[in-house]
Every structure is written in structure tokens, then in C-alpha cells.
Amino acid sequence: MASGSVALRARRRFRYLPSDLETREKWLGFFIFLPVILLFLTFFAYPLFYGITLSFYKLNTLTLTGPFIGVDNFRTFLSSADVRNALGNSLYWTVASLTLNLLVGLLVALALNERFPGRNLARGLALSSYLIPLVVSAAIWQWMFNAQYGIINYTLFKLWGILPVSWLSDPKTAMPAAIVLNVWRTFPFVVIVLLPRLQTIPEELYSAAKVDGASAWDRFVDVTLPHLRSLFVVLILLRFIFDFNDFTTLALLTGGGPVHATETLPLLVYRQMFGLADTGAAAAVAVLMLLFLLILAVVYLQLANRGERASA
């Protein structure tokens, strides 16, 4: 009898609770979910809200006291060379990383999707740089970029006679060098997202295109790319957000130097909070980043949707 009603309910409403239990069970379900909600509220929602309010104060980091100053923190942005410099660096860092990342990631994913000897091993190895702790990667690349003994300068000299470059202490080369590290480290992310989709594109589509006389390039543009489109929409957004918000890579590799040449917005937040002991200004920069990302994400998704409808 009991089992009968259980099965019936499961079929009818994707539920299987005897009705007398239903109210009590609903509370039990909520109660079990409560720890997640509490953790989320205490250590995410509340800090977020708190951070936004901090940006309206002139707050000293050490004493954590200071007056309410309204939007003054934001007003000083307009004339702040630091903020302009960091915003420029952030865009340079993000856009260059993103572009190279997608390009390298796509090419590697296409290659790893082909059949060749040792493919599984190659797949595993190609993804390894993503999992190595960033501190380790930064230390290794610092060693490789070393001006005197680094393997990169040695190789460049040996192969093309290029004279040694002080990669990380020259304001002109520091950012490109950091971007190389970033792309090396994060291209596996793009591969991990694209590869499973590539594997599901039906082989027949390619052979049909081949019969119709499509060249390899045509097949790539007309068969492969349309299948990857929706993933690219997500990838571009995610990678933009991740790189834009990334603090650690540059903090470890260059520390924002030389002379702020690689100081992006997250590094500026850190310097304002702990270097200049100005928590309010730091919070204000962080809020600015959040607004920038939110607006960008909304506009981007709208454009992507429109594009989808236009092409459909």
C-alpha cells in the first residue's frame, strides 16, 4: 500500500513523498540546504554589500576609521593617473590574453581531436600547465625569462642572434612576457571546453562536405565553427572576466612593475589597500571593476543573442 502510493507520486509529480510527510519534508529539505545559504550569505553576499558601502568612506586600512565622503572616491578617479594607467593595462592584458588564448586553445583542441599515435598521453600533457600552482609557474617563467642565464634569451641568441632582453624589468616587454605566461597557463581551459564538443560533431558532416568539394578550410568554416559558436560566446565572456579579475599572475611575475607598467586594476586595489592604506579608494576601484564587468556582460550577451537570432 505504502509502496503503491510512493510509486504513483513519483510518476505524477517527480516526487515520491507520502502526502502526510510532505510539509515536514519540505522543511527538512530547506533545513539541509540552510548551511549552503548561510555560508553564501555570510561569506559572499554580506562582504559584497559591505565592500560596496566601504567605497563611500575615506577609510584608513590600519585603524579602519574614517568619515563618510559620499562619491568623492569615485570623483577622484577622473583625475587619477593611477586609475587611468591601471585601466589601460587591464584592457591590454585582458584583450591580448583573451585573443591569443582562444587562438591557441582552438588550434590545440583541433589538433588533439585528430587521430594520431600517443593521443591520450598528448592530451594529458597538454593540459598540465593549467593545474600547476601559479606560484610554481611564475617562478619557472621568471627563471626562463632571466636576462643573464635564462633559457629564452639563450635560445633566441642561438637561433637568430637576438641580443639578451631584460624581459621583466623593461616596461615595454614586461606585459608581453606576462601575457605569454598567462596564455601558456590558461589555454588548456579553452581546450577542455572545446574538445568534448569537437568530439560530438558527426563525421558524416565532414564527409558530405568533402563529397561536395569543400576544401579543408571550407569544412572548418562551414562545419566546425558553427558547432563551436555557442561555446565561444561563453568562453569569451568567462575568459574576459577571469583575466580582467586576475590578480595573482601579475602580482607574482612582476608585482605590477617596472614602474607600474603592468599594474592592472586588481593590483591597484591591493596597492591602495595595503600600500597606501586607503581602504575606501581600494573598495571604490573594486566597485568600478564590478560595474564595468556587469555592463560589459549585459551588452555582450545582448549582442550575442541578437547575432544568434540573425544567423538562425
Added chain:
Amino acid sequence: MIANYRAREGVRTGFIFTVTWLVVLVAVFPLFWALSTSLRDNQEIISRTPTLLPVDFTLENYDTMLKLSNFPQQFSNSTIIAIGSSLSVVFFGSLGAYSLTRFRFRGQGLSLRVVLLTYLFPAVLLVVPMFIILRNLKLTDSYAALIIVHTATGLPLGLWLLRAYFQSIPIELDQAAMIDGASRLETLFDVLMPQAIPGMISIFIFIFVFSWGDYLWPLILITSRSQMTLPLGLHTYMNDMGFEWGPLMAATVVFALPVVFLFTFIQSRLVRGLGAGAGAVKF
């Protein structure tokens, strides 16, 4: 004609083989180079004509590194924090996933989506207030602070992935257990959790790797040397020692080992798990 086709395919495979392996080797080279450097003596490290493999193998860099730094202490700090965070994400994530897949209550879908939104926010926006909150709770400079923060940042991923795992466990299992008189919690712990172990192991590893390599939060929350985690310790060591490449590379190798070990363990899982739409792991 067919022979011609075969030959063309052969050339194609050979080409792809060569190019792909070249790319893979370039991608792995930095890790190889760190290992190779760590096994050379100082003379050889600063040699004008470096060789691919060390000429005289030596372990002295590992010896120096262990003596000079707080390495063992930091290694154990990092291990405790990474295991603590992973376990709590698995625990809270499982509870949440159980609730989301086996109960219906108001606001379920909304909370799931809101939790996912967390990926959008810059960590530095949380840095300022989190520092203040944890300082007010007198928790800075402790394991607890990092475990809390890593749990909070890892939980969205844990919740989403474990939800997918719990969804794939047939509901008939719950029903059978409950008909046999098991309570809700008995059903969860004795029936569902054993079924979800592969998923729980994946989450454990993801969060472990994230927590193990995190640099931002220890930098903000840890001040005393005895509480430092490996990433922080390694960076401090670099600054203190003025780039002694041999011991430094030895430290990076030992530091990367647990991750490499775990990685071989999850290699196949990785592509599947991340490909399933949960690709938003941050490391």
C-alpha cells in the same frame, strides 16, 4: 587511387603527429626545465652553454631548500588547509545537492542561479571586506580563515557538480531504502553518498588543487611565518634569497608533486567533468 588516398592519409597523420607533439612538448617544456634545473649544481645553472639534461646529477638543491626555508612547516600548513577546504566543500555540497535533487522548496532554482553568479565577481572586491570581517572575528592568521574562504569560493562549483551526480542516482534507490525504514539522513549517508563517491572525489581534487595553489587569500589573511602556506612561502623565499635558482626550482618541483600525482589520478575525469558545463573552475 586507394593507395594514393592511403598515402595521403599517412602523410596527414604524420604531419599532425609531428606538429601536435611539437606543440605539446613546448607546452610541457617549462616544467621539464624546472626539474632539469633543480638537478644541476650552481656552476652548471649559470653556464653560458646550457644543456638539455644536467651533466652531473645532484640533489644538493633539495637539501639546501629544505634547510633554508620553512618548507616542511609550510607544506603541512598547505596540506591541512587544502584537505580541510576540500572536505568541507564536499560535505556542504553534498547536503546542498541532496536537498536540491530530492526535495522541493521555494526559491530552489533561484538560489542555484544566484550561487552561480558568484563567478562574475572580482575576488579583489571581496578582499577588502573579507579581510575586515575575518579580522573582526579574530580569525586572520589562522587555518580557519583560509578554510572558510576556500570553502566559500569553492562551494558553487561543488554544489553544481554534485547536483549533477546526485541527479544521476536513480531515485528508486532512495525509495527502496525508505521503504525499508531508513530515515532521510540514513538514506543520504548510507545509500546516496556511497553512490556519489566518484563525484565527491572529483570535487575533492578540484578544490584541493585550487586551495593548494591559491596565493591571493593567504597573502591577505596570513601574516606570521609559521602560518604561511606554500605559495606564500615560496614567494617570500624568492624575495628573501634573491633568486637562488637551484633551490628555488627544487622547491617548485616538490610543490607541484601532489598536484601532478592527483592529476594523473583524474586525467580522464577532467575532460568529462569540466566539459559538462562546469568549466568555470578558477585556479
